[in-house]
Amino acid sequence: MDSHQKVRTILQDHGRLARDVESLDDDADLYRAGMTSHASVNVMLALEDEFGVEFPDEMLQRSSFQSIAVIASAVAKLTAKAA
Amino acid sequence: MSATAYDAEEFFRGLVEAGLIIPARAPGIFGRNHVFEDVLERFNKLVTDIAKDDGAEFFVYPPTIDRKLFERTGHMANFPDLAGTVFSFKGRELDARELSEAIHNGENWERYQSMTDVVLNPAACYPVYPSFAGSVPPEGRLVTMLNWVFRNEPSPEPTRMQSFRVREFVRCGTPAQVLDWRDMWLERGLQLLESLDLPVHSEVASDAFFGKGGKMLAASQRQQKLKFEITAPVISEEAPTALCSFNFHQQHFGEAFGIRTGDGNVANTACLGFGLERVVMALFQAHGFDPENWPAEVYGRLWP
Structure with a gap:
């Protein structure tokens, strides 16, 4: 499963989105799609588990979880650092 | 000239030696003597006086709240470590x-x-929300309370108490009603504390949300400017103590407790609370441990 698909699965399970995640573009605003602040915390913790990475403090903000594309590129950066 | 150095230990010792607080073993749990209480009550009265034409209803709740009510506030998603x-x-x-x-x-x-x-009630505003359920009148609701709250954060630092009193105001209505009211009070709160010659500032703030996710919630709260604090140096000049805190909850409690405005929308709420013991401690630190030696204009404001 590519990382975009994994991100989508995590959003499906933890994002509490008002819409089906498959109906969203990679660039769609997840907060507009119904993701609450608390749901974005669950998404962050699930991403850490799934990809074995740790989000550093400076990335712990709303904008880091804005869209599937933003999340996937953050995860790519963190996995590269962890490798 | 402050009463002691801006240092937690030294200030605590000063309060104890002056007889103002009486340690009772657990950190953050102590007695207050009649001088401390006199200042506290007089400050509380000043708050009542400046808000007297606002038409707030006054309620007092006990320091415990119904567990189901507490569960509905969402407190455990944010502060599981502070609750009792x-x-x-x-x-x-x-x-x-x-x-x-x-x-x-x-x-x-x-x-x-x-x-x-x-x-144990952890936030002065919580007990009132069920009484707002249903449709609020066109002018919204405004309530003021004096409640004891509990926070599980034992600390030797005198301004970080486990149990303390908050003089609280809660506004409920449309977003404009709630935000106008909050902004009016930010100004009024600063003026009130400045009139007591306290070196106060207001700033955007965040709550002590639990865990790593809490850092995200705090960043989001700051970014949306949902919380403000009025602070003054008490035990530290670099990290001044919050004396009054303002929270805009948007529709959080409106949704949790089924509160609507006349137009059928989910109501917005905001609250503000003066940490009464903290205000008293800020006064002692700024002006000394004996109120009779306080600057005449400060003394005259509290003992008119």
């Missing part, structure tokens, strides 16, 4: 004897206790 739950004994008489024996023998007695239907 009330446990009690529900066993048979024989168990009661064992419980007493265990305590007498210095053993752990947790197993004889189970959760009750109440928790």
